[in-house]
Amino acid sequence: MEISIMAKSISSKLEKALGDQFPEGERYFGLENFGNTCYCNSVLQALYFCVPFREQLLDYYANNKNIGDAEENLLTCLADLFSQKKKTGVIAPKRFVQRLKKQNELFRSYMHQDAHEFLNFLLNELVDILEKEAQSAKSDPETSSPNEKIANGPKNPQPNGIRKEPLVTWVHKNFQGILTNETKCLRCETVTARDETFFDLSLDIEQNSSITSCLKNFSSTETLNAEDKFFCDKCCSLQEAQKRMKIKKPPHILVIHLKRFKYIEQLGRYKKLSYRVVFPLELKLSNTVEDADIEYSLFAVVVHVGSGPNHGHYVSLVKSHNHWLFFDDENVEMIDESAVQTFFGSAQEYSSNTDHGYILFYESLGASNKS
Amino acid sequence: MINPSNGMISTSSSAANAQSPGLKTYFKTPEGRYKLHYEKTHPSGLLHYAHGKTVTQVTLANLKDKPAPSTPPAPASSFSASSGVRSAAARLLGAGNGSRALGFVGGNGGSKSLSGSSRIGSLGASSSSTSMINTNFDGKGTYIIFNVGDAIFISDLNSQDKDPIKSIHFSNSNPVCHAFDQDAKDGHDLLVGLNSGDVYSVSLRQQLQDVGKKLVGAHHYNKDGSVNNSRCTSIAWVPGGDGSFVVAHADGNLYVYEKASLHYQQNKDGAGDSSFPVIKDQTQFSVAHARYSKSNPIARWHICQGPINSIAFSTDGTYLATVGRDGILLSLYRLFLTFNSLYELKFFVQSRLSTSFRLFKRTTYLRWKKLLWCAIMLCLENFKGVFDNKVPLNSMDGKYILTGGEDDLVQVWSMEDRKVVAWGEGHNSWVSGVAFDSYWSSPNSDGTGETIMYRFGSVGQDTRLLLWDLEMDEIVVPLRRGPPGGSPTFSTGSQSAHWDNVCPVGTLQPAPSMRDVPKLSPLVAHRIHTEPLSGLIFTQESVLTVCREGHIKIWMRPGFAESPSGNSETLLSTSSKEKPLLSNKIGSSSYRQ
Ligand SMILES: [Zn+2]
Numbered sequence: 030m031e032i033s034i035m036a037k038s039i040s041s042k043l044e045k046a047l048g049d050q051f052p053e054g055e056r057y058f059g060l061e062n063f064g065n066t067c068y069c070n071s072v073l074q075a076l077y078f079c080v081p082f083r084e085q086l087l088d089y090y091a092n093n094k095n096i097g098d099a100e101e102n103l104l105t106c107l108a109d110l111f112s113q114k115k116k117t118g119v120i121a122p123k124r125f126v127q128r129l130k131k132q133n134e135l136f137r138s139y140m141h142q143d144a145h146e147f148l149n150f151l152l153n154e155l156v157d158i159l160e161k162e163a164q165s166a167k168s169d170p171e172t173s174s175p176n177e178k179i180a181n182g183p184k185n186p187q188p189n190g191i192r193k194e195p196l197v198t199w200v201h202k203n204f205q206g207i208l209t210n211e212t213k214c215l216r217c218e219t220v221t222a223r224d225e226t227f228f229d230l231s232l233d234i235e236q237n238s239s240i241t242s243c244l245k246n247f248s249s250t251e252t253l254n255a256e257d258k259f260f261c262d263k264c265c266s267l268q269e270a271q272k273r274m275k276i277k278k279p280p281h282i283l284v285i286h287l288k289r290f291k292y293i294e295q296l297g298r299y300k301k302l303s304y305r306v307v308f309p310l311e312l313k314l315s316n317t318v319e320d321a322d323i324e325y326s327l328f329a330v331v332v333h334v335g336s337g338p339n340h341g342h343y344v345s346l347v348k349s350h351n352h353w354l355f356f357d358d359e360n361v362e363m364i365d366e367s368a369v370q371t372f373f374g375s376a377q378e379y380s381s382n383t384d385h386g387y388i389l390f391y392e393s394l395g396a397s398n399k400s
Numbered sequence: 401m402i403n404p405s406n407g408m409i410s411t412s413s414s415a416a417n418a419q420s421p422g423l424k425t426y427f428k429t430p431e432g433r434y435k436l437h438y439e440k441t442h443p444s445g446l447l448h449y450a451h452g453k454t455v456t457q458v459t460l461a462n463l464k465d466k467p468a469p470s471t472p473p474a475p476a477s478s479f480s481a482s483s484g485v486r487s488a489a490a491r492l493l494g495a496g497n498g499s500r501a502l503g504f505v506g507g508n509g510g511s512k513s514l515s516g517s518s519r520i521g522s523l524g525a526s527s528s529s530t531s532m533i534n535t536n537f538d539g540k541g542t543y544i545i546f547n548v549g550d551a552i553f554i555s556d557l558n559s560q561d562k563d564p565i566k567s568i569h570f571s572n573s574n575p576v577c578h579a580f581d582q583d584a585k586d587g588h589d590l591l592v593g594l595n596s597g598d599v600y601s602v603s604l605r606q607q608l609q610d611v612g613k614k615l616v617g618a619h620h621y622n623k624d625g626s627v628n629n630s631r632c633t634s635i636a637w638v639p640g641g642d643g644s645f646v647v648a649h650a651d652g653n654l655y656v657y658e659k660a661s662l663h664y665q666q667n668k669d670g671a672g673d674s675s676f677p678v679i680k681d682q683t684q685f686s687v688a689h690a691r692y693s694k695s696n697p698i699a700r701w702h703i704c705q706g707p708i709n710s711i712a713f714s715t716d717g718t719y720l721a722t723v724g725r726d727g728i729l730l731s732l733y734r735l736f737l738t739f740n741s742l743y744e745l746k747f748f749v750q751s752r753l754s755t756s757f758r759l760f761k762r763t764t765y766l767r768w769k770k771l772l773w774c775a776i777m778l779c780l781e782n783f784k785g786v787f788d789n790k791v792p793l794n795s796m797d798g799k800y801i802l803t804g805g806e807d808d809l810v811q812v813w814s815m816e817d818r819k820v821v822a823w824g825e826g827h828n829s830w831v832s833g834v835a836f837d838s839y840w841s842s843p844n845s846d847g848t849g850e851t852i853m854y855r856f857g858s859v860g861q862d863t864r865l866l867l868w869d870l871e872m873d874e875i876v877v878p879l880r881r882g883p884p885g886g887s888p889t890f891s892t893g894s895q896s897a898h899w900d901n902v903c904p905v906g907t908l909q910p911a912p913s914m915r916d917v918p919k920l921s922p923l924v925a926h927r928i929h930t931e932p933l934s935g936l937i938f939t940q941e942s943v944l945t946v947c948r949e950g951h952i953k954i955w956m957r958p959g960f961a962e963s964p965s966g967n968s969e970t971l972l973s974t975s976s977k978e979k980p981l982l983s984n985k986i987g988s989s990s991y992r993q
Contacts, residue, residue: 237861239806242862305861377931
């Protein structure tokens with residue numbers, strides 16, 4: 030009862046605040062917390078306001094609703110949740126959370142969970158579901174696959190039965206980027222490049238630094254020597270080498286995970302780093318293989334609240350139609366853009382400020398996600 | 401202890417500002433050590449930095465010996481009037497993520513102005529009997545004005561007292577920006593803009609003489625945000641504007657106010673507030689005039705869709721620079737401003753995605769013509785020459801502009817080429833303040849060298865101060881001259897001719913590509929505060945650095961701290977007429993072309 034009353038006052042407050050600026054067709058609802066499910070709620074809000082992702086999920090859901098009918102999975106639960114008609118108020122993501130707990134025992138307990146782990150699991154799970162459905166759709170010639178093959182034509186499945194055919198699903202199109210790991214043998218100077226895909230970049234952080242600086246460190250050249258030598262195929266032996274990571278294909282949605290939870294060996298446990306890491310509303314990505322800078326705009330931040338890694342709370346900040354909103358489980362508020370900077374972190378240790386940006390969501394402003 | 405003369409509680413707060421471990425009290429440069437001379441702070445109880453909404457900004461105010469405010473200034477004093485530096489900083493994230501403004505006005509004003517202001521200056525000096533500085537120095541009347549939380553604090557620059565000599569509290573909202581004009585004619589020389597959009601003008605001298613903790617004798621504009629209730633972001637006096645000033649707001653509007661006594665005093669209760677038509681298209685630049693002639697503000701410029709981060713005038717008012725988060729579609733336009741001048745857009749840089757810099761030029765010149773460039777992005781400052789009134793207009797003053805921002809980089813712009821000619825990498829976080837060191841003279845400044853050296857500094861959210869040397873002959877200006885925008889640039893002829901004739905009104909400069917531009921490395925880099933920095937100011941004898949939370953450090957230049965008595969003599973005798981080195985250097989460089 031209390032919740033519904035609260036929800037009503039929240040919704041009217043928000044609607045009042047937005048007035049006639051309430052974007053048409055947009056929905057701002059809070060999500061009920063079922064006991065430490067804020068990790069889930071905060072990420073769901075960020076994904077909901079990742080508009081291309083939401084649209085493509087709902088498109089896919091609408092077009093494929095009747096194929097597999099009965100089967101409930103995380104994708105259908107998510108799509109159900111995202112197709113809520115409520116303009117404001119509170120929604121209970123009950124089915125989704127139940128499904129999540131069923132699917133992965135990690136999230137079954139009522140302990141504090143890691144939002145980044147959840148995001149990672151969810152995206153990979155969605156990809157798995159899409160791949161499975163594409164697979165079964167292919168065996169059923171009546172239905173056309175909504176997914177596209179990669180550019181160089183259809184490949185036959187591997188003879189040994191391993192499904193090695195990489196599908197480019199809409200999840201990939203939104204989130205997937207490619208890193209290239211260049212290793213240069215210091216003896217023969219041969220450069221070996223190895224590509225790997227990513228859905229998010231996990232960055233080491235430093236006190237009083239910027240995202241640009243963390244990205245620079247991420248891409249900085251590291252020397253492999255002593256016990257960490259590199260096996261050069263050309264030299265056929267372990268050699269000293271230089272290694273660096275560069276972004277070969279920047280994703281349409283760039284998700285940056287700040288490694289705030291660090292294992293401290295001396296302590297034998299994880300510690301939360303409250304470092305102040307500034308993130309801009311507009312980010313220029315320059316550590317790419319190609320020369321062109323790619324520009325991104327910040328649209329969501331998942332914030333970890335609390336001083337330790339094993340407890341605390343998650344909230345999210347979201348930009349929608351040029352307004353910033355603050356989502357704290359059931360609670361939704363309009364905030365000023367200037368409030369974003371209060372989530373950068375603490376310039377000194379032992380600060381009373383414990384609300385720290387943890388996962389950043391940037392959308393590319395350049396080309397559309399088709400490229 | 402309570403100082404009865406001004407009501408300030410002056411605690412000897414040594415613990416509040418204890419040296420943080422790992423921070424040194426000096427930093428080394430090739431010319432010697434800069435030593436931490438003293439610090440300025442505020443009562444530590446005020447450190448309620450809950451939401452980081454206000455970032456400390458510093459203004460240096462030089463009170464001259466001018467007891468009667470109504471006295472019309474002699475020509476000489478109007479010359480020294482313009483011998484100030486204004487700088488401005490932008491806050492690229494809308495609300496001041498640290499890149500706050502630094503206002504610096506009149507750093508080296510008249511040398512004879514001791515008697516009038518010494519009385520005030522001695523308030524701060526009274527407890528500093530052990531001052532390393534000549535006591536005459538204290539009377540110079542240079543004050544540090546800085547905002548923290550809901551208060552404005554005023555400290556005596558030349559006293560060793562950590563605590564301010566005056567605090568002014570605002571009950572309605574937090575002060576966020578301020579500006580000082582040492583040549584204000586009607587006695588009101590200090591402007592304060594609030595978070596609520598409210599604006600006050602007051603007399604600094606009057607505040608210092610008053611014992612209370614409230615503003616006294618203030619004119620209140622935009623009361624309770626009646627004209628515009630968005631945050632003030634930057635405020636500036638119009639040089640030579642007879643008391644006019646402009647206020648930039650977070651909603652992308654800039655307002656022009658006229659001297660209060662003309663109109664406003666008759667309607668002191670805010671009845672004279674202006675009304676402006678609703679902005680129909682937020683994406684279009686527009687200028688609107690107040691509906692009623694006897695009201696303030698008199699005009700509104702809609703400049704950006706996002707916040708205007710900063711504004712600054714050149715000292716003679718010839719140029720107005722604005723920095724903002726954009727969203728305005730580029731259009732070519734001419735602007736009308738009401739203080740008898742026509743301003744037109746001369747320069748427009750969309751240097752980052754949505755951050756832009758605009759420079760407006762007034763087409764009618766004032767009688768003293770000096771080019772002093774100010775302000776881009778984070779801060780632009782004039783380059784040399786401005787301190788010497790004998791430098792002719794067509795010298796190379798204002799050749800370069802510095803910027804810094806959220807890409808952690810410092811950029812040097814050539815006004816002539818209207819592009820970045822060098823960039824510096826070295827900060828690990830956003831750059832929040834940049835300034836040329838106008839007092840620095842390079843070791844080879846004897847006129848024989850072929851190169852000109854410039855020194856500038858930058859501070860950032862990485863809590864560090866970086867110093868840079870810029871040697872102009874080292875910088876090879878890339879040959880790719882034809883800008884993609886289509887407007888050709890020429891470097892022949894004098895600079896003013898270049899600006900007036902060649903440049904079409906409003907030119908879009910594309911974002912610079914760093915790959916074609918020479919890169920600088922910092923000369924030195926030092927972590928000097930525990931909190932992110934918000935600005936720096938070079939004075940003749942020191943470098944001031946300030947952090948977001950209102951702690952100011954004053955670093956004495958090599959040589960100054962060691963032998964204070966000898967140097968203070970030098971200081972006192974150094975007036976605006978004694979800048980032969982600078983002017984020579986600038987002169988020689990300007991005729992080299
Ligand atoms: Zn090799």
